[in-house]
Amino acid sequence: MDTRVKLDTLFDLEKWSAERLHRVEQALDIWVGRNAPPTLGEPMRYAVLDGGKRLRPLLVMAASEAVAGNAQAALRAACAAELIHAYSLVHDDMPCMDNDVLRRGKPTVHVRFGEAGALLAGDALQALAFELLTPAEEDIPESMQARLCRLLAHAAGSTGMAGGQAIDLASIGVALDENQLRQMHQLKTGALLQCCVMMGVATGEVGAGVRQTLSDYGAALGLAFQVVDDILDVTADSAVLGKTAGKDAQQGKPTYVSVLGLERSRTYAQELLAQAQLALDESGLKDTNALHALAGMVVGRAY
Amino acid sequence: MDTRVKLDTLFDLEKWSAERLHRVEQALDIWVGRNAPPTLGEPMRYAVLDGGKRLRPLLVMAASEAVAGNAQAALRAACAAELIHAYSLVHDDMPCMDNDVLRRGKPTVHVRFGEAGALLAGDALQALAFELLTPAEEDIPESMQARLCRLLAHAAGSTGMAGGQAIDLASIGVALDENQLRQMHQLKTGALLQCCVMMGVATGEVGAGVRQTLSDYGAALGLAFQVVDDILDVTADSAVLGKTAGKDAQQGKPTYVSVLGLERSRTYAQELLAQAQLALDESGLKDTNALHALAGMVVGRAY
Numbered sequence: 001m002d003t004r005v006k007l008d009t010l011f012d013l014e015k016w017s018a019e020r021l022h023r024v025e026q027a028l029d030i031w032v033g034r035n036a037p038p039t040l041g042e043p044m045r046y047a048v049l050d051g052g053k054r055l056r057p058l059l060v061m062a063a064s065e066a067v068a069g070n071a072q073a074a075l076r077a078a079c080a081a082e083l084i085h086a087y088s089l090v091h092d093d094m095p096c097m098d099n100d101v102l103r104r105g106k107p108t109v110h111v112r113f114g115e116a117g118a119l120l121a122g123d124a125l126q127a128l129a130f131e132l133l134t135p136a137e138e139d140i141p142e143s144m145q146a147r148l149c150r151l152l153a154h155a156a157g158s159t160g161m162a163g164g165q166a167i168d169l170a171s172i173g174v175a176l177d178e179n180q181l182r183q184m185h186q187l188k189t190g191a192l193l194q195c196c197v198m199m200g201v202a203t204g205e206v207g208a209g210v211r212q213t214l215s216d217y218g219a220a221l222g223l224a225f226q227v228v229d230d231i232l233d234v235t236a237d238s239a240v241l242g243k244t245a246g247k248d249a250q251q252g253k254p255t256y257v258s259v260l261g262l263e264r265s266r267t268y269a270q271e272l273l274a275q276a277q278l279a280l281d282e283s284g285l286k287d288t289n290a291l292h293a294l295a296g297m298v299v300g301r302a303y
Numbered sequence: 304m305d306t307r308v309k310l311d312t313l314f315d316l317e318k319w320s321a322e323r324l325h326r327v328e329q330a331l332d333i334w335v336g337r338n339a340p341p342t343l344g345e346p347m348r349y350a351v352l353d354g355g356k357r358l359r360p361l362l363v364m365a366a367s368e369a370v371a372g373n374a375q376a377a378l379r380a381a382c383a384a385e386l387i388h389a390y391s392l393v394h395d396d397m398p399c400m401d402n403d404v405l406r407r408g409k410p411t412v413h414v415r416f417g418e419a420g421a422l423l424a425g426d427a428l429q430a431l432a433f434e435l436l437t438p439a440e441e442d443i444p445e446s447m448q449a450r451l452c453r454l455l456a457h458a459a460g461s462t463g464m465a466g467g468q469a470i471d472l473a474s475i476g477v478a479l480d481e482n483q484l485r486q487m488h489q490l491k492t493g494a495l496l497q498c499c500v501m502m503g504v505a506t507g508e509v510g511a512g513v514r515q516t517l518s519d520y521g522a523a524l525g526l527a528f529q530v531v532d533d534i535l536d537v538t539a540d541s542a543v544l545g546k547t548a549g550k551d552a553q554q555g556k557p558t559y560v561s562v563l564g565l566e567r568s569r570t571y572a573q574e575l576l577a578q579a580q581l582a583l584d585e586s587g588l589k590d591t592n593a594l595h596a597l598a599g600m601v602v603g604r605a606y
Contacts, residue, residue: 036461040469044461091426096418115399119422120469123394123429127460130433134453142449149452150437157430158339158347166343166423 013293017058020078024057025049027079031132036124043113043121044128048086051104055225055298056081056196062290063200063214066283070203073140077148077199080129084156084192087125090118092165098251126156147202155195164188168253176254182223189229190222197221197291213283217276217291224272225298230255231265236302273299316596320361323381327360328352330382334435339427346416346424347431351389354407358528358601359384359499365593366503366517369586373506376443380451380502383432387459387495390428393421395468401554429459450505458498467491471556479557485526492532493525500524500594516586520579520594527575528601533558534568539605576602 032048033041057078064074093100093108094115101111110118133148154160164187171184197218201211234257256265276295280288335351336344360381367377396403396411397418404414413421436451457463467490474487500521504514537560559568579598583591 033461037466037469037473039473040461040466087426091422094422096422116472117469119394119397119399120465120472122426123390124461124465124469126426126429127456127463127465130452130456131460134449134456136453142446146437146445146448146452149433149449150439153430153433153437157434158336158343158427160430162423162427162430163340163343166340166420166427169419169423170340170342 011289011293013290013297016290016293017054020058020061021054023075024054024061024078024082027075028082031079032083032125032128039117040120040124043090043109043117044125046112047090047109047121047125048083051106052082052086053301054082055294056085056193058290058294059193059196059218059221060200062294063197064203065200066214066285066287066291067201067204067206067210068287069200070140070144072138073144073148073203074200076132076135076140077152077203078196080132080148080152081192081196081199083125083129083132084152084161087122087129088156088161088165088192090122090125094118097165097169129156144202148199151195151199151202155191160187160191160195161189164191171254173252174254176259178259181254181256181259185223185226186219189226190219193222193225194218210283210285213279216279217283217295220272220276220279221295221298224269224276224295227256227265227269227272228299228301230257231262231269232302233257234262269299314592314596316593316600319593319596320357323361323364324357326378327357327364327381327385330378331385334382335386335428335431342420343423343427346393346412346420347428349415350393350412350424350428351386354409355385355389356604357385358597359388359496361593361597362496362499362521362524363503365597366500367506368503369517369588369590369594370504370507370509370513371590372503373443373447375441376447376451376506377503379435379438379443380455380506381499383435383451383455384495384499384502386428386432386435387455387464390425390432391459391464391468391495393425393428397421400468400472432459447505451502454498454502454505458494463490463494463498464492467494474557476555477557479562481562484557484559484562488526488529489522492529493522496525496528497521513586513588516582519582520586520598523575523579523582524598524601527572527579527598530559530568530572530575531602531604533560534565534572535605536560537565572602 028048033044035041036044060078060081061074064071064077089103090109092098093103094110101108108118109121113121129152130149133152134145156162164184167184168188176184194215195218197214198211201214233255256268260268273295277292280291331351336347338344339347363381363384364377367374392406393412395401396406397413404411411421412424416424432455433452436455437448459465467487470487471491479487497518498521500517501514504517536558559571563571576598580595583594
């Protein structure tokens with residue numbers, strides 16, 4: 001399979017990302033937890049600020065730029081997606097779920113602030129995501145606000161991320177085949193990543209054909225992300241990963257590596273990358289360098 | 304203080320409510336958890352269906368009818384508000400929060416489905432609330448959808464319900480004065496109840512003056528609800544209440560009864576009822592019988 005590198009050789013992902021992340025970090029710092037009671041605002045800010053690769057915000061902004069979308073809406077959608085991701089990590093790390101003590105190299109939220117603090121902070125972060133998408137006094141059409149909420153709610157809920165987590169929990173010690181594993185991951189991780197692309201698209205005006213190609217890109221990238229995550233869980237160490245490595249295997253969770261083996265998992269990740277790149281080419285959009293580069297980063301990352 | 308009964312003597316709240324609740328229960332049955340993985344859908348449905356007074360849905364629908372609003376939007380907002388309420392109870396009952404085993408006369412969700420199931424079901428119910436508010440193919444203007452999301456997200460999050468719960472948690476064993484207690488309850492319970500009224504209003508078209516009077520009505524009703532809740536916590540028994548009575552006092556939580564005493568709390572509830580009724584009169588709206596009657600029910604209820 002040809003994984004043709006489609007990047008403009010002049011495109012500098014690091015520079016592109018740094019500029020966008022500067023705006024995202026500033027916005028999150030302003031929007032998260034400042035007006036909350038301190039016992040809630042502190043764990044909210046701890047969970048969100050100063051950590052994470054921010055892949056989801058970058059995907060929203062790259063997709064928005066590809067369709068020449070509304071930049072203010074893209075910034076809000078980027079932050080909203082990150083809040084949904086952050087809240088899911090906070091709840092997922094709790095003792096009744098994965099019982100993890102280390103995240104992004106720091107103690108997890110419930111270790112630092114107690115379980116009740118982690119529970120409430122997660123709940124408040126989810127609500128804040130939808131609050132960010134629906135500002136009363138900004139130049140974002142309310143029809144666009146509604147569409148962004150629709151995409152995010154669907155991707156976060158029982159037919160998306162939360163549904164995937166439930167299947168994941170129910171699968172501990174259960175032998176899944178590749179299709180079942182793919183289905184679980186499409187919900188658990190893929191739905192939100194694909195949603196980031198589609199929220200970016202929703203900040204602009206494109207036809208159904210372009211929308212479909214970017215949806216395909218998002219689906220392939222979302223799955224690739226999880227395949228690589230499973231590979232890294234067995235090949236990287238905790239210090240590099242910033243979280244406890246080898247956890248999935250320990251817990252008897254089915255992973256791509258356990259189902260396909262390490263080598264076939266690596267090949268599969270490359271195939272998904274090629275699918276994502278192909279979808280971008282088929283979109284006919286001009287400004288897809290960042291989307292191309294982000295897909296490459298997802299598959300090439302070391303943590 | 305004159306708590307003038309403003310009800311049309313011909314108005315039958317029970318009949319009015321039964322008709323609305325029939326639609327709400329049918330809608331919830333269709334919308335909640337059916338497409339979710341079973342291990343998630345079951346606790347979601349258990350938490351929401353066949354229980355509760357449904358005060359929040361009734362408030363949404365009464366307010367929507369008062370402003371001759373969009374009935375389909377009102378039904379969705381009614382269900383969305385109930386989902387936010389239901390998720391907050393599921394999480395609130397968990398061991399790390401109130402650790403309650405009885406709710407609406409049944410074992411709480413975490414007792415029945417485990418803590419992970421309760422955590423995820425609550426998370427998914429919150430997302431579903433925003434999904435219900437943003438249907439793709441229905442005759443609800445997207446601008447209205449965005450406004451409903453804005454109201455609900457604000458009322459549910461760190462500057463509303465979740466914020467109030469955080470203050471509540473931090474107040475165990477702490478002596479609050481009446482102002483601090485009011486502030487806590489305005490967030491914890493009042494914000495969502497007031498939001499129900501304002502979502503109903505947002506399904507129609509009214510001027511800022513009318514909106515303000517209904518906002519005042521919602522604020523008074525929300526506070527009255529909590530005062531009566533605190534009274535019932537010490538005067539009702541668990542069987543009638545459908546939850547563990549006397550819990551607040553046991554946990555050293557400040558309540559209106561502990562701050563004002565029982566008699567002054569009762570008087571205060573009547574004063575708030577009068578404020579709510581007055582606000583309705585000042586709205587100049589004609590069809591406020593249901594809103595009047597619901598306020599009366601909130602203050603007169605035995606459970």
